[in-house]
Amino acid sequence: MIRFARPVLFLAALLPLAWLVFAVLTGRASANPAEDILLTTGIWSLRFLLASLAITPVRRITGWHRLIQYRRMLGLFAFFYAVLHVLSYIAFDRFFVLGEIWADVVKRPFITAGMTAFVLMIPLAVTSTRGWIQRLGRRWQLLHRLVYVSAVAGVLHFVWKVKVVIGEPVFYAVILAVLLGFRVVWRLRRSGAR
Amino acid sequence: MLIKKRSDIRASDITDEALYLRRREFMRVAGGAALLAAAPPWLQACSAGAVDDTGAGAAAPAGQSPLSNYTPRVVATDEKLNTFDEITSYNNFYEFGLGKGDPQRYAGRMTTSPWTVKIDGHCNNPADYLLEDLIRPHQLEERIYRLRCVEAWSMVIPWIGIPLNEVIKRAEPTGKASFVAFETLQRPSEMPGLRQRSLNWPYVEGLRMDEAMHPLTILSVGLYGKTLMNQNGAPIRLVVPWKYGFKSIKSIVRISFVDRQPRTAWSEATPREYGFYSNVNPNVDHPRWSQARERRLPSLFARHTTQMFNGYGEEVASMYAGMDLKKYY
Ligand code: HEM
Numbered sequence: 001m002i003r004f005a006r007p008v009l010f011l012a013a014l015l016p017l018a019w020l021v022f023a024v025l026t027g028r029a030s031a032n033p034a035e036d037i038l039l040t041t042g043i044w045s046l047r048f049l050l051a052s053l054a055i056t057p058v059r060r061i062t063g064w065h066r067l068i069q070y071r072r073m074l075g076l077f078a079f080f081y082a083v084l085h086v087l088s089y090i091a092f093d094r095f096f097v098l099g100e101i102w103a104d105v106v107k108r109p110f111i112t113a114g115m116t117a118f119v120l121m122i123p124l125a126v127t128s129t130r131g132w133i134q135r136l137g138r139r140w141q142l143l144h145r146l147v148y149v150s151a152v153a154g155v156l157h158f159v160w161k162v163k164v165v166i167g168e169p170v171f172y173a174v175i176l177a178v179l180l181g182f183r184v185v186w187r188l189r190r191s192g193a194r
Numbered sequence: 195m196l197i198k199k200r201s202d203i204r205a206s207d208i209t210d211e212a213l214y215l216r217r218r219e220f221m222r223v224a225g226g227a228a229l230l231a232a233a234p235p236w237l238q239a240c241s242a243g244a245v246d247d248t249g250a251g252a253a254a255p256a257g258q259s260p261l262s263n264y265t266p267r268v269v270a271t272d273e274k275l276n277t278f279d280e281i282t283s284y285n286n287f288y289e290f291g292l293g294k295g296d297p298q299r300y301a302g303r304m305t306t307s308p309w310t311v312k313i314d315g316h317c318n319n320p321a322d323y324l325l326e327d328l329i330r331p332h333q334l335e336e337r338i339y340r341l342r343c344v345e346a347w348s349m350v351i352p353w354i355g356i357p358l359n360e361v362i363k364r365a366e367p368t369g370k371a372s373f374v375a376f377e378t379l380q381r382p383s384e385m386p387g388l389r390q391r392s393l394n395w396p397y398v399e400g401l402r403m404d405e406a407m408h409p410l411t412i413l414s415v416g417l418y419g420k421t422l423m424n425q426n427g428a429p430i431r432l433v434v435p436w437k438y439g440f441k442s443i444k445s446i447v448r449i450s451f452v453d454r455q456p457r458t459a460w461s462e463a464t465p466r467e468y469g470f471y472s473n474v475n476p477n478v479d480h481p482r483w484s485q486a487r488e489r490r491l492p493s494l495f496a497r498h499t500t501q502m503f504n505g506y507g508e509e510v511a512s513m514y515a516g517m518d519l520k521k522y523y
Contacts, residue, residue: 030294031276031284032347034494092489093346095497100484108482161482164392164463165292 002066009070013077016044017084034092041085046154048078050175053151057182072128075147079125082118110160117153120146148183151176258423261416264334264354269410271338276349278418280491285425286343287444288392289378289385296387297425304384304445306429315375315451318366325429329415331364332356337412337433342474342504344438346496347489353433355414359407361449367403371451374406375399376432376443393459399443400456400470401434404513410435410506413446436503436510438472469523473514474504478523 020040023029029036052074059067094100104111124144126132133140155176158169287297309325334354342348362374380396382388388395405411414433415421422428427444434441440460450456460468467481476486476499489496503510514522 031280031349031491032294032489033492034489034496035294035347037494092494093483093496095487095495100486104484107479110482165390 006069006073009073013048013073016040016081034088037088038085038092041081041088042158045078045081045085046151046158046172048074048081049147049151049154050172050179052078053147053176053179057179060182060186076125076128079121082121086114086118110157113153113157113160117150117157120150120153124150148180151180258420260420261334261354262419264336264416264419266336267338268335269337269339271340271350273340273350275338275352276491281349281351281417282423282425284491286345286440287387287425287427288390289380289387289395289397289445290425291387292390292392298423300386301424301428304379304381304424304428306424306445309429309447311430311446312448313361313365313450314448316368316370316453317451318368319364325415328361328430329356329413332360334415335412337410337414337435339410339433339435340504341433341435341439341442342488342500344440344468344472344480344485346480346483346485346487346500347491348498348500349491352417352419353412353414354416354419355412355433357409358411358413358432359409361413362406365449365451367451370453372403373452373454373456374401374403375448375450375452375456376401376446377448377450378443379445379447393463397443397459398456399432399441399458400452401441402455402513405434405510408510408513410509436474436506438474440468441472471514471519471522473510473519473523474500475502475519475523476500477502478520 020029020037023036024033052071055067055071055074059065090096090101094104105115106112124147127136127140127143136143155169155173158172159166162169283298284294285297286294287301290297290300307325310322311325311328312320312322314320334356336352336354338350338352340348341351376399378397379385380388401411412433414427414431415429417426422431424445427442427446430446431444432442432446441458455470458468458470460472461470474485479485485500487496488498488500490498501507
């Protein structure tokens with residue numbers, strides 16, 4: 001069963017995209033398919049990001065150490081959906097007008113946060129290969145702590161985007177807080193034990 | 195139709211409708227059609243499931259009645275109409291939930307008959323009107339308007355309704371009436387969205403008296419030749435085509451003449467983002483997005499340039515002469 005876990009996870013992670021393509025092509029999307037694409041890719045990027053952050057705490061609590069094999073894939077899917085999300089924003093919302101995109105990034109905190117989350121993902125995706133892991137050694141660990149900043153920026157982006165009912169983004173914020181909370185507690189314990 | 199100048203209504207900015215209808219090339223008065231419809235029996239004409247002759251593609255769904263005696267294309271545009279399906283499946287109506295599909299999914303359970311509209315405040319004829327009595331004395335007209343949502347998407351919709359100013363004149367507002375306030379139905383048993391404290395219910399909106407009297411402002415009771423679907427604000431809603439969509443309040447139960455600028459649901463929820471006027475204005479951004487362009491649904495790309503006052507500037511701009519529209523957004 002474990003043998004098939006990777007390909008199954010891989011295919012499952014493509015399901016949101018498959019559904020989007022299917023819905024848009026067959027007229028099952030809303031009257032505003034661009035919005036469907038933008039929101040679906042955004043939320044799945046965030047979900048994969050949080051899933052990748054959940055691997056370490058779940059391993060430590062359950063002792064299921066093999067989970068580590070899936071962390072990179074989850075992180076890369078977060079990046080994959082973020083790329084689709086940002087591209088659909090650039091094409092559909094801003095119609096490729098670079099000046100407008102820049103104006104959005106500097107003027108609108110929710111876009112600034114989204115851009116921060118996205119830009120920080122780029123070096124992480126690039127250095128996710130075995131070659132880079134070996135080349136960077138201990139610095140790789142340090143570099144990949146940027147994922148915490150990216151996730152915080154991603155959640156902020158979601159919170160600031162919402163109009164009046166912030167229940168859903170707060171739900172994701174709480175999950176992120178718990179995931180980061182584990183790390184803080186472990187770090188405190190370790191330094192306390194010394 | 196001529197709007198009489200009365201001391202109690204600031205009529206100075208109101209265009210004579212007859213003149214105005216002749217003026218614009220995109221507006222076509224359907225000659226003689228009005229004569230055919232001496233007494234619009236708009237509700238008597240009900241026969242559910244009638245054949246759809248509007249090209250909208252579907253027979254009237256249950257609960258919808260065909261409207262026959264309306265003057266076609268009193269105001270029109272050459273732009274492509276959105277389909278009935280688009281107009282009735284993608285809505286903002288938070289009383290039924292926050293999702294764009296929620297109104298279609300949940301609004302069906304709203305009872306719209308009988309329906310009473312309370313007209314009160316500073317006027318000589320305050321009353322509770324049955325919907326039929328409110329509409330029947332007036333000639334229904336088709337008005338094909340652009341609808342520009344504050345969320346930067348737009349549609350083109352063939353509304354059917356009556357000018358709001360005719361209803362206002364019947365109510366005879368007094369000199370104290372300088373604004374008109376509107377209220378949406380608030381019925382928790384039929385509106386699941388009310389449980390969410392998204393807005394301070396009931397939904398309320400308002401217009402300055404001259405805006406309410408403007409010939410482009412209508413009370414709509416139908417679209418595509420049929421009575422409104424619940425998700426579009428049945429049985430009666432406001433349509434103010436030069437303002438962002440949320441000003442066009444749905445499922446109205448009360449119209450009040452007031453002497454002060456009334457509170458409005460969205461400007462109360464987030465005053466920095468939504469003002470009282472909310473005129474379509476490509477030069478004043480929403481804090482979270484630009485209003486310079488819009489996505490004409492169902493297009494993917496937001497490449498449509500947004501026009502000042504949604505393209506109705508020639509008719510309405512004079513009402514705002516001298517006003518700082520960046521301040522009064
Ligand atoms: C340059 C970077 C980004 C830009 C310009 C951007 C832009 C946007 C825009 C315009 C929206 C839609 C807002 C609306 O319709 O009200 C949105 C929603 C969203 N974005 Fe982004 N985004 C960026 C990066 C990201 C990243 C990296 C993530 C994930 C970590 C993300 C997650 C989301 C989420 C969760 C939503 C809301 C989805 C929903 O409401 O269901 N975004 N983004």
